[in-house]
Structure formats: structure tokens, C-alpha cells
Amino acid sequence: MEHFAVWVAAFLTLGIVSFLYKDNPWYKLSEAIFVGISAGYWFVVLFWDNIYGKFWNGIFPEELIDSAGNVVTREPDYWLLVGAVLGTLMLLRLIPKIGWISRWPLAFIIGCTSGLYLINYFSSNMMRQVEATIMPLVGHWVLDPATSQNAFSAFSGADIFSNLVLVIGTFTGLVYFYFSKEHRGAFGGTAKVGIFFIMITFGASFGYTVMSRMSLLIGRADFLLFDWLGLVR
Amino acid sequence: MLVAGIILVLTVIAYLAKVVGGFEGVQFSPTVSVIVVILLAASLLWILVLTLKGRLIGRRVVFLYVGIAVSLPLFMSISQKIVISPETQQLYDAISELPSGAKVLVSFDYDPPSAPELQPMAEAFLYYCFTHDFKVIVIGLWPQGPQQANLAIDKLLALPEIEAKNLQYGIDYVNLGYQAGNEFVIQRMGGSFESMFPTDYSGHPYSDLELVRNIRNFSNIDYSFNLSAGYPGTQEWVQVAVDRYGLSMGGGNTAVQAPMMYTYLQAGQLAGLLGGMNGAAEFEKLVGREDKGTRFMLSQSFAHMVVIAFILIGNVAFIVGGRKKKL
Structure with missing residues (x-):
């Protein structure tokens, strides 16, 4: 069975790669199998983990047996019924006459998610980032335990340069995204510096993306040459 | 033809x-x-x-x-010379400070397509944990995550130096499995781990597992490591577990995701970061077990x-x- 699975995986991998030569039936077959199996897999996972695992087991908890042979019981969680009702209402979209009712659960989901995300993003992605950008440039005062007095501690040249890059990059990048004033003169020049920082950021991000895609290809090459054919020692 | x-x-x-x-x-x-x-x-x-x-x-x-x-x-x-980056060193320093017996939570939030990048990281991290007698708790917010964890654990348990330690499931390491619900799972774990994981991956009751029996929430965890390939992943862990519950956490990310995580690293929200295969290779070098990443x-x-x-x-x-x- 293991040999068969390895051959099937190799057959499908090569089928997908064959598209690089040209579109062909082998590729189409591999693609269709991938899409079909993915859809089936996710349906099964969502059914067993959400509908059965969370909902059914939540309302009708299974009795568990611990290592000592004792029965471990759990209380039913009837709040799950609210979710089940809302989930069922969403399916009413399939009946055009009363499809409008499906907006209620959608409104509930959007409201809850917005409320949660607003706090999370405001705290983690805004306030903490603003806080991290406001920093001393050349040094800071630290308490000297020997004298119990504050002493100035200067940063290294590399740290000062790094801090300057961060501050200038953040400021000019924000200026670029300020569209209420025309980008001309000193303001336009600052925005242009911001573009350079943004481009460097995109370049670094693109480089990482290439690295990631190459990693996937290396993984497949390793599978074909090592796991399948055993050509690599 | x-x-x-x-x-x-x-x-x-x-x-x-x-x-x-x-x-x-x-x-x-x-x-x-x-x-x-x-x-x-x-x-x-x-x-x-x-x-x-x-x-x-x-x-x-x-x-x-x-x-x-x-x-x-x-x-x-x-072979190629591997130069250790500051973010990888930071992660290594963070786990080096943990005492023997420290409780480490590892979340496997990825699936097989991202394994070439993240599996070497997972193996290197778990290798360090097992060789330094940390107690490892594995969970997954992606359905295939716990399976990836088992692959890594099985591979490591077969190594002579790990086998000699005679690690016991439920005492030295545990796999609590997958739980659907994305960041809401993390949110609920902030109150009670057991409410989200009433059983482990194999169906054993939470209260029956010696390692986690007394772990109520994040306040009982010494360090966390998140292996992430997208959503839900490191960003959600930072937003909820780190910023709200004060969990100390490092991230292992695919190279596509890594640039977005540097802002969290810079702001001190992440205690170390491994980015892509490069990060995996660097970490393998630090832990002294050069494998697929390298x-x-x-x-x-x-x-x-x-x-x-x-x-x-x-x-x-x-x-x-x-x-x-x-x-």
C-alpha cells in the first residue's frame, strides 16, 4: 500500500509539473483530482470537527473513560443551539422568498468579528507599533545601581543608524499615503523618499516569496529523488 | 511517447x-x-x-x-555556510533561559504543502525541547497540524539520544489535537485549555493527562512556539495570547509570511523569529542537529x-x- 501511495503521489506531482511544458491531459487529470480531493477532504473535516465534534458532542457529550476506568462526564453546552439556529438561518438563502432572513446571522457574525478585531488590531497592530516607533535616537538614560543616579548611555553607531532608518522610513512612508495635499515641493520630495522605503519593503517581501516558492519546489524534488526513486543518499 | x-x-x-x-x-x-x-x-x-x-x-x-x-x-x-541572524539567535536565547521541566506550548498551524519550510523548524525546536527535558504540549489550529506534529515527534523519538531519555506520552509530551475556531480558540484558551481541548488527539480525557492536568491557561505556560503558514497563525497568537494574556512566544513562519512578522519582533511582541528555510537552517545549526533545513x-x-x-x-x-x- 505504501509503494502504491508513493507512486500515486509521484504520478500526480509529475502531472502538475508537466504543465511547465504545455497544457496536457495528464496535468488536467492531476488538477481535477487535487481539486476534487481537496473539496471532499474539507467537507469531511468541517463536518466531523464542527458539526459533529463541536455541536453534536457539545449538546450530547460523550462519556469518557480515564486510565483508571472511571467515567468522566461533561455538562451539555446549550449555548451551541444559538449557533446552530443562526447557522440554519444562513441556509435560508437557498429559498429566495425568505432568503432575506440569512442577513441576520451574517449581521451577527460581522458585528462580533468587527468587535473582536477592532480591539485586537487597535492594540497589537496600531498602538504597539506606534509605541515601538517612538524611540530615543542616540541614547537613553539608565539608572546606575552603584550611584543610584541616572546616567546617559549612548547607542552604538549601528543602532543609531538603524533607529534613524526606522524613524525616517515610517515618517516618509506615512507622508506618501497622505493624499489631501498635492505631492509637490518639500512635501513631494519627502513622499518620494517614502516611495523608496516602500519599494525596498516590497522587494524584500518579494524575495522572501521567491524563497518560499523555491522551498516548495525543493520539497517536491526531495520527494521525487529521495522518497520515490531513492537516488539521493 | x-x-x-x-x-x-x-x-x-x-x-x-x-x-x-x-x-x-x-x-x-x-x-x-x-x-x-x-x-x-x-x-x-x-x-x-x-x-x-x-x-x-x-x-x-x-x-x-x-x-x-x-x-x-x-x-x-x-555545504553552505549558515550565518545566524539576530532574530534566530533571539529565539534560541529565549529558550536557553528556560529551566529543565519548563512547560512549552507548540502550535502547529500549517499543513503538508508548507512542510518543506516548517517541518525542519518543528523538528529542530522539538529536538531542543526533548534534549533539555522541557514538557511539550502540542496543539493545532489547522486540521493537519497535529499530524505534522506526530510525524516530527515519531522521527525524534527514534533518535538514540532521545530514545535514551525514555520519554512518556502524557508525562513528557502530549498532543491535544486540532480544534476548529481559529483565534476564538486562542481566546478561550486564555480562560481554560480544557474547555477547548476536553480530550487529546487520541481521545484521552484532559484530566487524565498528567502533564496538562494542572495547566489551566496561558499563565501556566513558560514559553510558546508557533509554526505558522497563514491564517490562523502567528498574527492571531500575538494579538490574543501575547498582547492580551502576556504569553512569551516565538514564531516560525513560512518565508511568505515572515516579513509581516518583523513588525511584531521589532515591537517586542515576539521573542524570536524563524523565517522560511533559512531560519530553519540557522536554528538547526544552533541546536546542533543539522538536517533537512541545512x-x-x-x-x-x-x-x-x-x-x-x-x-x-x-x-x-x-x-x-x-x-x-x-x-
Whole structure:
């Protein structure tokens, strides 16, 4: 069975790669199998983990047996019924006459998610980032335990340069995204510096993306040459 | 058709040689490896010369070269110098400070497509945990995450140095499995782990597992490591577990995701970051167990060099072809 699975995986991998030569039936077959199996897999996972695992087991908890042979019981969680009702209402979209009712659960989901995300993003992605950008440039005062007095501690040249890059990059990048004033003169020049920082950021991000895609290809090459054919020692 | 048939016969022979004949594979000596590198560079130079003469190559040649650049280094016995980045060092320093017996939560938030990058990280991290007697609690916010964890754990438990420790499931490590609900699972774990994981991956009751029996929430966890390939992943862990519940956490991310995590690292929300295969190789070097992450880095570098070479060749073709004027 293991040999068969390895051959099937190799057959499908090569089928997908064959598209690089040209579109062909082998590729189409591999693609269709991938899409079909993915859809089936996710349906099964969502059914067993959400509908059965969370909902059914939540309302009708299974009795568990611990290592000592004792029965471990759990209380039913009837709040799950609210979710089940809302989930069922969403399916009413399939009946055009009363499809409008499906907006209620959608409104509930959007409201809850917005409320949660607003706090999370405001705290983690805004306030903490603003806080991290406001920093001393050349040094800071630290308490000297020997004298119990504050002493100035200067940063290294590399740290000062790094801090300057961060501050200038953040400021000019924000200026670029300020569209209420025309980008001309000193303001336009600052925005242009911001573009350079943004481009460097995109370049670094693109480089990482290439690295990631190459990693996937290396993984497949390793599978074909090592796991399948055993050509690599 | 004939070529396909010949390739099929050769692959069957190679497979039978492996399975029946015990063929152990090929490895180039350092000399042969260097010769292969020189030949590859010379052929790229030849393509550049052809381009300068106005003879452009097809896209399939580029694909072929990328394939060769990725595959050939797997046969080579030469290695690449791995330089440790500050973010990898930071993660290593963070776990180095943990005492023996520290409780470490590892969340496997990825699936097999991201395994080439994240599995070496997972194995290196768990190797460090097992060799330093940390107590490991595994969970997954992606359905296939706990399976990836089991693959890594099974591989590590077979190593002589780990086998000698005689680690016990439920006492030294535990896999609590997958739980649907994305960041809401993390939110609920802030109140009670057991409410989200009433049983482990194999169906044992939470209260029956000695390792987690007394773990109520994040306040009982000494360090957390998140292996992430997207949503839900490191960002959600930072937003909920780190910023709201004060969990100390490091991240292991795919290279696509890593640039977005540097802001969290800079702000002190992440205690260390491993980015892509490079991060995996660096961490393997730090923990003293060089495996696939390190081995794959040579292929990674070769592929990047080939891509850069073709960018140059493409630009030469663009200039020589005088297309700039036509545009």
C-alpha cells in the first residue's frame, strides 16, 4: 500500500509539473483530482470537527473513560443551539422568498468579528507599533545601581543608524499615503523618499516569496529523488 | 511517447533498485560537486553570449535550469555556510533561559504543502525541547497540524539520544489535537485549555493527562512556539495570547509570511523569529542537529543564483532587442 501511495503521489506531482511544458491531459487529470480531493477532504473535516465534534458532542457529550476506568462526564453546552439556529438561518438563502432572513446571522457574525478585531488590531497592530516607533535616537538614560543616579548611555553607531532608518522610513512612508495635499515641493520630495522605503519593503517581501516558492519546489524534488526513486543518499 | 516510455522504464528500474536491491543512492564528491557548479555557471554564461548575439532562449529552458538548480545540490556533498541572524539567535536565547521541566506550548498551524519550510523548524525546536527535558504540549489550529506534529515527534523519538531519555506520552509530551475556531480558540484558551481541548488527539480525557492536568491557561505556560503558514497563525497568537494574556512566544513562519512578522519582533511582541528555510537552517545549526533545513539551503541558494542570472539575461535581451524603444 505504501509503494502504491508513493507512486500515486509521484504520478500526480509529475502531472502538475508537466504543465511547465504545455497544457496536457495528464496535468488536467492531476488538477481535477487535487481539486476534487481537496473539496471532499474539507467537507469531511468541517463536518466531523464542527458539526459533529463541536455541536453534536457539545449538546450530547460523550462519556469518557480515564486510565483508571472511571467515567468522566461533561455538562451539555446549550449555548451551541444559538449557533446552530443562526447557522440554519444562513441556509435560508437557498429559498429566495425568505432568503432575506440569512442577513441576520451574517449581521451577527460581522458585528462580533468587527468587535473582536477592532480591539485586537487597535492594540497589537496600531498602538504597539506606534509605541515601538517612538524611540530615543542616540541614547537613553539608565539608572546606575552603584550611584543610584541616572546616567546617559549612548547607542552604538549601528543602532543609531538603524533607529534613524526606522524613524525616517515610517515618517516618509506615512507622508506618501497622505493624499489631501498635492505631492509637490518639500512635501513631494519627502513622499518620494517614502516611495523608496516602500519599494525596498516590497522587494524584500518579494524575495522572501521567491524563497518560499523555491522551498516548495525543493520539497517536491526531495520527494521525487529521495522518497520515490531513492537516488539521493 | 518514446521518451516518456524510456523515462518510465528507468524510474521503475531505479525504484526496484531501491526497494529490492538496497540501492542507497548517489552522492557527488566535493570535486564532482565543484565541477557540476562550474558547468552550470558556464552554461549560463553561454546563454548570456547567445542572448547578446540576439538568439533568445525559450521559457522552458528557464524552467529546466530552475529544476536542475533545485535538484543537483541534493546530490552534492558540499555545504553552505549558515550565518545566524539576530532574530534566530533571539529565539534560541529565549529558550536557553528556560529551566529543565519548563512547560512549552507548540502550535502547529500549517499543513503538508508548507512542510518543506516548517517541518525542519518543528523538528529542530522539538529536538531542543526533548534534549533539555522541557514538557511539550502540542496543539493545532489547522486540521493537519497535529499530524505534522506526530510525524516530527515519531522521527525524534527514534533518535538514540532521545530514545535514551525514555520519554512518556502524557508525562513528557502530549498532543491535544486540532480544534476548529481559529483565534476564538486562542481566546478561550486564555480562560481554560480544557474547555477547548476536553480530550487529546487520541481521545484521552484532559484530566487524565498528567502533564496538562494542572495547566489551566496561558499563565501556566513558560514559553510558546508557533509554526505558522497563514491564517490562523502567528498574527492571531500575538494579538490574543501575547498582547492580551502576556504569553512569551516565538514564531516560525513560512518565508511568505515572515516579513509581516518583523513588525511584531521589532515591537517586542515576539521573542524570536524563524523565517522560511533559512531560519530553519540557522536554528538547526544552533541546536546542533543539522538536517533537512541545512541540506535544502544549498538548493535554495542555487535556485536563487539561477533566478538572478536569468533576470540579468532577461534584461540583456531587453536592451539588445531594442524593445525599450518600441514600447
